[in-house]
Amino acid sequence: MNETTLGLFTIFVLSVFVGFEVISKVSPILHTPLMSGANAIHGVILVGAIIVLGTGQGSVQTVLGFLAVVLATINVVGGFVVTDRMLEMFKGRRPGGGSRGGDGA
């Protein structure tokens, strides 16, 4: 597309900081779902795979692009579904490590 290399680099650097910042205070309970959710998000490579397959020419690009779309779709679909299944189990209960009697025993 039409961005300059420096512009892309700027976006990369800023994204690093956002990535660190956004999960800096995550409870250990959520480590597994967070990893799984992040895993689903990098499935966005599907967008790139679709463009590569859809604009490619010749058999090499077609085969590589086709495989890329299949693999990326598995990543996206599997990632979000598994994460949702994990989080479903936390449903309907209040979060947090609030203490109930006994801590002072």
Place this chain on the structure above:
Amino acid sequence: MNRLDTIELIYLVCAVSFVIALKGLSSPRWARQGNLIGAAGMVVAVATTFAFPGLHRIGLIIVAIVIGIAAGYPAARLVKMTAIPQMVAAFNGVGGGAAALVSLAEFDKSHSVASTGTAAAVLFSVLVGALSFSGSAVTYAKLQELMTGRPIVLPQQRLLNAGLGVAAVGLVIWGLAAGSFTAAVLLSVVALVFGVLFVLPVGGADVPVVISLLNAFTGLAVAASGAVLRMTLLIVAGTLVGASGTLLTQLMAKAMGRPLPNILFGAITAKPTTAAVEGDDVDRSVRTGTVDDVAVQLAYSRRVVVVPGYGLAVAQAQHTVHELAELLERRGVEVVYGIHPVAGRMPGHMNVLLAEANVPYEQLKEMDDVNGQMGLTDVVLVVGANDVVNPAARDTPGSPIYGMPIIDADYARGIVFLKRSMRPGFAGIDNALLYDPKTTMLFGDAKETLTSLVGAVKTA
């Protein structure tokens, strides 16, 4: 505004939805909504891509997507909760593979005119994506127990690694200088081999850290593919995952009390010190108890700490252990669960399982909380865990797990182990706590043993 600008604008909204998704996933309250927002952003991003100017072969694209859904959806829907970690590893691996393939395909198109910067992004994406693919495959095999969970160090592994490193550097130079597609393909092969060699020496207990690291790798490979295609959405999303995954990896390594290089390369550089550790098993015997003895011991305790491990997950015993805990509470026993940060095969694995069995959040205590109260605890009930209560982590400097924070079960008045056998834990080392005079062993499937315990406590 032309069509490409509109697409870019929609992509921006999707990128924001991914940030919100990660933010939501970090808080118990918004986690599920966060995930759904991310999924919605993804659907919009993919749908928008079909409006991309000059996009052909729509039918072929849809066929590929349908195949992907047919492969991914049932796998994610049907997988048992115990097998989640290896499933995440598998989904991560295919993502890495896709990133490498996208860069290769794009390079095939443009290598004759590509700038050095683009060539560098292609080579990085191919290297890291392919490494993540094969590394995740080995991780999957280890967790699925298709192969041993113990560290495997090939003879001359250091030499082999060095050789691969030299080959990779040579191919990168060739690829950069000549913009060669062949160099990029050969680099992907080297990276595939290296991914295998990278994960083989990692011990089973440390595999979760590797999954997290490979997850971050895939993120970076996706970001590099984004640089190749000059697509901001891929750069933002890939980098978000790369950065947050790196941070998560560090948090996990910290929970294990070991620096990351030690986890990754410990087995390669280790000196054989384990002989001294395991040399003193003369005249050691274990005390095997009966279900009735243990039921009485539990029923007349004031405080019981349940320490769950991977064995609980394997036996699907989370509901039964909850039933036992409720029964004991009705008799006035205080029951809490001591959750080691890396119990099971992923951080938070035990929390997910126990949440499935409706165990209240308040009863799930982190390691430091239970350790503070250990002296007041009558019984520690260890269900299918081993390494996370192994005092060697505290006392035996030569042990592979030395330095890992553990749940100090040995400071309690009594310890009951529910185990299938005397087989060592995932880390493959002996546990002196099994031979402690305070320890009672109950051998068998955790679920069956717990069911008998429930019956026995009722009559105790």
